[in-house]
């Protein structure tokens with residue numbers, strides 16, 4: 352994925368020649384193939400080399416992980432912690448969008464407000480989020496509230512800062528067009544500023560999702576009573592390596608699904624832009 | 632009777648941050664009558680677009696007095712519309728949605744908008760392209776969308792900033808005829824900026840020549856050719872005489 356796609360700037364893909372079937376599926380085949388080979392090697396490793404007893408405790412194979420994950424799913428053991436983690440993630444992320452997007456637009460449009468808020472944004476954003484953790488746990492406890500707040504703080508700034516940048520980048524000429532037809536500041540935001548900032552906002556959303564998942568994991572590793580991360584930490588203390596891996600896979604899948612949703616959103620909203628590739 | 636549009640001693644200086652100030656208009660005077668077709672020619676960068684923007688209400692002059700129907704222009708209003716030099720189409724809107732922009736901002740319902748936009752889209756020769764986005768259009772097509780958008784709100788003052796510059800010669804001729812038809816039928820006041828002296832004479836009641844920057848009115852030529860005007864008129868001796876006079880006035884201002 353190139354940087355160009357992040358900002359929605361398209362290369363001159365309109366004129367890309369039609370590619371043959373193999374050229375088109377080659378990356379997918381090679382990608383999937385290398386994963387399969389890697390998993391096979393991993394699976395066969397215990398047969399190929401003899402592991403010492405101590406090491407064996409720390410080792411697991413893909414097939415064991417798959418079975419463990421499957422059992423967690425069918426016995427329902429996965430759902431309770433997953434829903435706790437998921438709630439923290441979804442609520443925190445939603446809040447960060449609800450606050451970050453309008454705030455980014457307002458700060459991008461108003462010189463005065465920007466001058467007032469900029470020191471806070473810069474200072475807050477420069478501070479590693481982790482240092483807030485003890486304080487947040489003290490204030491909000493070990494429940495879902497603390498998790499939501501941590502996710503919110505992590506996801507807010509990518510959205511806020513990207514929206515702000517996108518808004519600042521709006522075409523003055525187009526703003527004047529809307530004004531000339533009697534448009535208000537609200538119309539300017541709705542018709543020019545936000546559509547123009549969308550590629551930036553989507554890129555911010557992508558970053559925010561990563562930060563949000565990180566927030567959930569960190570919160571649950573370092574102090575929470577419930578959640579997928581808690582299960583992983585507990586399993587690790589009991590040397591249940593396959594459970595740890597199962598949790599890791601669930602987090603990875605969650606993250607992939609969210610990224611896919613953003614991609615979908617991007618395609619829906621970006622229909623007016625020149626096509627990126629000749630094939631699709 | 633006072634003129635429809637009146638400018639007195641208008642001064643305007645741009646002060647871009649971190650750069651020196653640029654005087655765009657200096658002691659600019661203008662009188663435009665109601666229903667008049669006035670063309671403006673002048674060297675590049677002399678302040679023509681700036682002047683149209685002042686009348687549109689987007690730029691406020693530093694000093695001087697500019698009035699429409701006797702009251703000072705304090706901001707944009709739906710009785711004026713601009714065909715922008717750089718088209719100004721919203722890239723995320725289709726041709727139809729771009730044409731309907733002004734109507735939408737007036738709060739008109741979708742089907743009523745459609746009734747207005749459809750004939751205009753046909754007039755500019757873009758029927759079948761309603762659902763296309765600006766990046767799918769040629770420069771000339773985009774320019775015509777900008778024209779249709781300005782006409783859609785049926786403004787009494789039409790400000791046109793080199794509206795046909797991106798068109799090929801044949802389309803330009805057709806659009807000139809359409810513009811004259813709309814102007815006569817709806818009794819609009821038109822301010823028309825162009826670099827083509829011939830186009831200015833052919834369309835206008837009067838042609839104003841501007842000085843180089845900082846711009847002001849240098850001389851105004853009344854065009855007393857009979858209307859309706861036709862293509863052949865462009866080869867008459869009277870027409871060529873006017874062309875020569877205007878060119879002589881303009882060429883002293885052009886420094887290369």
Ligand SMILES: Nc1ncnc2c1ncn2[C@@H]1O[C@H](COP(=O)(O)OP(=O)(O)OP(=O)(O)O)[C@@H](O)[C@H]1O
Nearest residue numbers: 645647653655674675676677678679680681682844
């Ligand atoms: N927003 C702005 N900021 C700073 N300077 C500006 C701005 N707009 C215009 N100018 C300057 O004002 C002068 C007049 O510009 P304007 O666009 O009115 O010229 P013009 O007569 O329309 O030229 P052209 O025929 O090339 O379109 C130019 O020197 C230009 O550099």
Ligand SMILES: [Mg+2]
Nearest residue numbers: 679680716792
């Ligand atoms: Mg201009």
